[in-house]
Amino acid sequence: MxxxxxxxxxxxxxxxxxxxxxxxxxxxxxxxxxxxxxxxxxxxxxxxxxxxxxxxxxxxxxxxxxxxxxxxxxxxxxxxxxxxxxxxxxxxxxxxxxxxxxxxxxxxxxxxxxxxxxxxxxxxxxxxxxxxxxxxxxxxxxxxxxxxxxxxxxxxxxxxxxxxxxxxxxxxxxxxxxxxxxxxxxxxxxxxxxxxxxxxxxxxxxxxxxxxxxxxxxxxxxxxxxQQAALAGAGCVRPGMTKATYGTGVFVLAHAGSAVPHADGLLPTIAWDSSGRVEYALDGGVFTAGALLEWLTGTLGLAADPIALDALAASVPDTAGVRVLPALAGAGAPYWRPDARALVAGLTAAATPAHIARAAFEAIAHRVADILDAAPAPVAVLRVDGGLTNSALLCQLQADLAQVPVERGTPDATVTGAAGLALVGAGLLPDTTALEPLAPTLDRFEPRIPPAEAASLRAAWRSFAAAALGL
Missing domain, CATH: 3.30.420.40 (ATPase, nucleotide binding domain)
Known part of the structure; x- marks a missing residue:
């Protein structure tokens, strides 16, 4: 037990x-x-x-x-x-x-x-x-x-x-x-x-x-x-394996092995000190994700709750030009702008709550893609967990914009990882690598848009983000 x-x-x-x-x-x-x-x-x-x-x-x-x-x-x-x-x-x-x-x-x-x-x-x-x-x-x-x-x-x-x-x-x-x-x-x-x-x-x-x-x-x-618990819970226990946990914010960690890693805009951090060995990770945080959806629903009343907001976002094929910068608590990696403010832009009379909702989900996926773009090596597979990953729309947007397969595991990888590390600490597993086969993949999202289209969307996002952060 x-x-x-x-x-x-x-x-x-x-x-x-x-x-x-x-x-x-x-x-x-x-x-x-x-x-x-x-x-x-x-x-x-x-x-x-x-x-x-x-x-x-x-x-x-x-x-x-x-x-x-x-x-x-x-x-x-x-x-x-x-x-x-x-x-x-x-x-x-x-x-x-x-x-x-x-x-x-x-x-x-x-x-x-x-x-x-x-x-x-x-x-x-x-x-x-x-x-x-x-x-x-x-x-x-x-x-x-x-x-x-x-x-x-x-x-x-x-x-x-x-x-x-x-x-x-x-x-x-x-x-x-x-x-x-x-x-x-x-x-x-x-x-x-x-x-x-x-x-x-x-x-x-x-x-x-x-x-x-x-x-x-x-x-x-x-x-x-x-977030290190979630890294273990996602089974990302070997160098290069990468996870993103979607909760109040989104936190991306890539296992980096036994040497201190370096990448512009991302943070070297300690994954764990276990079995006499210190292992490191690269970290990048999006400080506003689930908090953005809660704000749009609970404060602005755009929908009854984040689940209803997800359905609203999925009801339209695009954002009708609406853009959202999710920075209610500043902008984290790779920008590191604590003074940044959230922004909703591109509004016209044709914009509806559904378009704003979709723009919010796209913004979260773009911000995670910003972090993956800053990684020193291409990410082969992104393992995702957290409550927001119940949104198939968000998982698909992430795969499309980052052009990387997204593997969705249990939403509760964090508590699972804490328990998994306890197995190691109790001597019931030999070391952290034994956690990899215990991390299930529930489903997988492959990119559905071609690389050229994704590159165009990402370039437009970077231009918007630069302008928004300059305000």
Whole structure:
């Protein structure tokens, strides 16, 4: 019995698996997000903890009294908070990865020093948010860290994270994984002793307990950043294998092997530290995807919900000239423009809600294609997962615009990957390469338009994007 816990941006999902990663039971709890001011995105840390505890409590009876052999926890990467070192009580909300505060902290960090991390000076990463927290709270008596460290601390495994998460903070050198860089911490004004310990991604990472789980002790055997969990869940465990997870944003990761990779506009990141071996990936994020569809439906009322918006988009053959730049939280890779704003353009009196809806889906596919175009080598197959991949329209648009076959797997590759890495951490699989045959492909989308047509559409998109980002 293997348990996966996925702390996502919009929801917590917990799933029980057998040792072939067949899902036996699952529970999901939505997690509210608030926007108290422009550029600010927050969550209640106690609400996230309660969602985890409640979802685990719902799933545990499905084990029918059999012991849980391993637990894998993944979390929302760059999001951070402060909590009391003695009581565990949150001293701040969770500052979500989309939040823009703290960007002025980069003023104190030289380009040469930041280059150790492989990251650009973008507020997306954890360090500027943590720096802001230190300035606001003073830091005395507080622990600082990512959401995994808070959850583990409150559930009995201690304040700790892993190298994949640390590589998203701008506080760890890629050349020295597993330790906080003292010069980076000093430059950002973050006390190292307030940060969590950095442990391997897999192995004996402690035990999780909660009174609502009775006397059940859950052996934590994997702890990892969410997108790296999805990389494992998609079976992308060999160099060159590439996945895209379509959720609140879209995050593309390509496995890069044991050497630090480099590509203009994309980020080198640590995939995992497992079995005594650090492996790397190239990362590119589209910060607004599902969030765009939620905004178009929930805020603008274009359709009842994203599912209805998908049907609306599929009802027309083109966008009638409408274009959308999906940048509600800035523009990520390969542009790295945190100041970018979302844009709807090309409107005429003939434009309908259906055309705007289709333009939104096309925009998401174009933004992913932007990232694939920046990859150092052509992508042979793109493995996709996440809730938005339930849209056949989006999967086909992605195959057409990127001119690459798209293999759709389980929508929940993230929680599956957390569980899969736990199998490795418990010694039930020899290493991460054994996860590849456990990742199913449900269907495959081949490009339906010729390369010349795709090239023309991509050139028109790049011209639009350049103009939109210049506003």
């Amino acid at each position: 293997i348990l996966g816990i996925d702390d996502g941006t919009t929801a917590v999902k917990v799933a029980l698996f057998d040792d072939n990663l067949k899902e036996l039971a699952s529970a999901r709890r939505p997690v509210p997000t608030s926007n108290p001011a422009p550029g600010r995105v927050e969550q209640d840390a106690e609400a996230v903890l309660e969602a985890v505890v409640d979802a685990v409590a719902e799933v545990l009876p499905a084990a029918e009294g059999r012991p849980i052999d391993a637990v894998g926890l993944d979390h929302q990467g760059e999001s951070v908070l402060a909590w009391d070192a003695e009581t565990g009580t949150p001293r701040s909300p969770i500052i979500v990865w989309q939040d823009k505060r703290g960007s002025d902290a980069y003023n104190n960090v030289s380009p040469a020093l930041l280059a150790r991390t492989g990251l650009p000076p973008d507020p997306y990463f954890s360090a500027p948010k943590l720096s802001w927290l230190v300035r606001e709270l003073g830091g005395a008596g507080a622990r600082l860290g990512t959401v995994d460290a808070f959850l583990c601390d409150r559930l009995g495994a201690g304040s700790a994270t892993d190298a994949s998460t640390a590589s998203r903070t701008a506080l760890q050198s890629l050349a020295a994984p597993g330790a906080w860089d003292p010069e980076l911490c000093a430059a950002f004004g973050i006390p190292r002793d307030a940060l969590p310990a950095i442990a391997p991604t897999t192995g004996d990472l402690g035990v999780l307990r909660h009174p609502r789980w009775g006397d059940v002790a859950l052996p934590l055997r994997a702890r990892v950043c969410d």
